[in-house]
Amino acid sequence: MKVVFRADASLQIGSGHVMRCLTLAEALRAEGATCYFICREHPGNLLDFIRSKHFEAFSLDATEAADPDVSLASQESQLAHSAWLGAPQSQDASECAALLGNLMPDWLVVDHYALDARWETALKKYYNELLVIDDLADRPHVCKILLDQNHGRTERDYIELVPDSCQILAGARFALLRPEFAQLRKRSLERRNSPVLQHLLITMGGVDQANATGLILQALRVCPLPDDCRISVVMGLKAPCLASVSEIAATMPWPTEVLVNVTDMAERMTSADLIIGAAGSTSWERCCLGVPTIMVVLANNQKPGAEALLRSGCVVLIGQPHDIPERLPAAIFDLAQGSSLSELSRQAKNVCDGLGVERLFGSMSNG
Structure with a gap:
C-alpha cells in the first residue's frame, strides 16, 4: 500500500494535525505500507521532524505562487480556515498534482481545515481512495472514509457533507494514538x-503561541x-x-523541569x-490513560470537544488563556482534596481506549 499525507504544521496551526498523521503513518508502515508527506513550509513547520522519522516529505513553498494547471472554480469561496493554507486551494492542488502524479498513491490522507471537496475532486485522478481527517464538520468532502475523533461526534454531523458511500468514523474510540x-x-x-497530587504535568501543545504555559506557572x-x-x-x-x-x-517554589x-x-x-x-488531540491521550485534567482552550475550534468532555465529567475546564490567573487556583484547590481526582479519572477512561488506529487500519484494509 502506498499512502500520501497532506497536512501542515505552523505557529498558527500548531503541530497536532501532522502529529496524528505521523501516528497513522507509523502504524501503516509497520503493516508494510510506504508513506509520504506533503507539507507547506510555514513558519513552525515540522518537515525536518517528519524526515527524522524516516518518511519522505515533500515541501510546498510558503510564498511563491505556482501557475495552476488544475481546474477549480475561479471564484473560490472562503472557508473559515482558508488562511491556514497559505495559498489558494487551486494553487495547492496544482502543486500537489505534480507530486501525486509521480506517486499515484492507493490512499491520499488529508488533514487540513483549509481544504474541501473542490481540492479533493481536482486531484481525483491522482489517487485511488481518499481518507479525510477532520474536527469541524463545516465543509463538504468526496472521501471514502471520514474520521473525526472528537468526543461527542456522530455520523449525523457529516451525513450531509460526504457521499452516501462514505464510511464515517466518529467519536473518540477512533482517536489516533500511538x-x-x-x-x-x-x-x-x-x-x-x-490518588495523591505529587506530580503535576503541564502540556499546552508544541507551539503555545499564547504562552498559556507561562500564565499557568505564574x-x-x-x-x-x-x-x-x-x-x-x-x-x-519551536x-x-x-x-x-x-x-x-527556575524560580518556582516547587522543583520544576522544562522538557x-x-x-x-x-x-x-x-x-x-x-x-x-490544552484542548485538542492530546485530550484523547489523557483520557486513554485516565489522567485527571484541567483543560485550557487555545483556539475556537477546540471549544466543542472541550465542552463535550466537560459534560462527560472528564475534565475541569477553566476557559481560555486569559482566564488562567483567576480560575486555575480555585480549580487546583478543589482537586487537591483527592476525591475529585478519582472521579475525573473514572469518567475519562471511558472515553477512549487507545485502539483507534487499529480500527481505522481495518477500515482502510477492507476498503
Whole structure:
C-alpha cells in the first residue's frame, strides 16, 4: 500500500494535525505500507521532524505562487480556515498534482481545515481512495472514509457533507494514538486507585503561541500544591515562549523541569497525578490513560470537544488563556482534596481506549 499525507504544521496551526498523521503513518508502515508527506513550509513547520522519522516529505513553498494547471472554480469561496493554507486551494492542488502524479498513491490522507471537496475532486485522478481527517464538520468532502475523533461526534454531523458511500468514523474510540498509550493504559489506571497530587504535568501543545504555559506557572505560585509536589513542563522546540518559560520555571517554589520534544509522552502522562493541558488531540491521550485534567482552550475550534468532555465529567475546564490567573487556583484547590481526582479519572477512561488506529487500519484494509 502506498499512502500520501497532506497536512501542515505552523505557529498558527500548531503541530497536532501532522502529529496524528505521523501516528497513522507509523502504524501503516509497520503493516508494510510506504508513506509520504506533503507539507507547506510555514513558519513552525515540522518537515525536518517528519524526515527524522524516516518518511519522505515533500515541501510546498510558503510564498511563491505556482501557475495552476488544475481546474477549480475561479471564484473560490472562503472557508473559515482558508488562511491556514497559505495559498489558494487551486494553487495547492496544482502543486500537489505534480507530486501525486509521480506517486499515484492507493490512499491520499488529508488533514487540513483549509481544504474541501473542490481540492479533493481536482486531484481525483491522482489517487485511488481518499481518507479525510477532520474536527469541524463545516465543509463538504468526496472521501471514502471520514474520521473525526472528537468526543461527542456522530455520523449525523457529516451525513450531509460526504457521499452516501462514505464510511464515517466518529467519536473518540477512533482517536489516533500511538501504541504506547494503549500499552500503558492498565498501569496508568491502576495508579489512580489512591490518588495523591505529587506530580503535576503541564502540556499546552508544541507551539503555545499564547504562552498559556507561562500564565499557568505564574498562577501556580499562589496555588495550594503540596510541599513535596514536583512540576514537569513539556514544550516544543519551536515554541516562541520557551526561553521565558524556562526562566519562570527556575524560580518556582516547587522543583520544576522544562522538557523539550519529549519522545516518551505516554510514560510522562502515566507518571502524572494531574495534567494541565490544552484542548485538542492530546485530550484523547489523557483520557486513554485516565489522567485527571484541567483543560485550557487555545483556539475556537477546540471549544466543542472541550465542552463535550466537560459534560462527560472528564475534565475541569477553566476557559481560555486569559482566564488562567483567576480560575486555575480555585480549580487546583478543589482537586487537591483527592476525591475529585478519582472521579475525573473514572469518567475519562471511558472515553477512549487507545485502539483507534487499529480500527481505522481495518477500515482502510477492507476498503
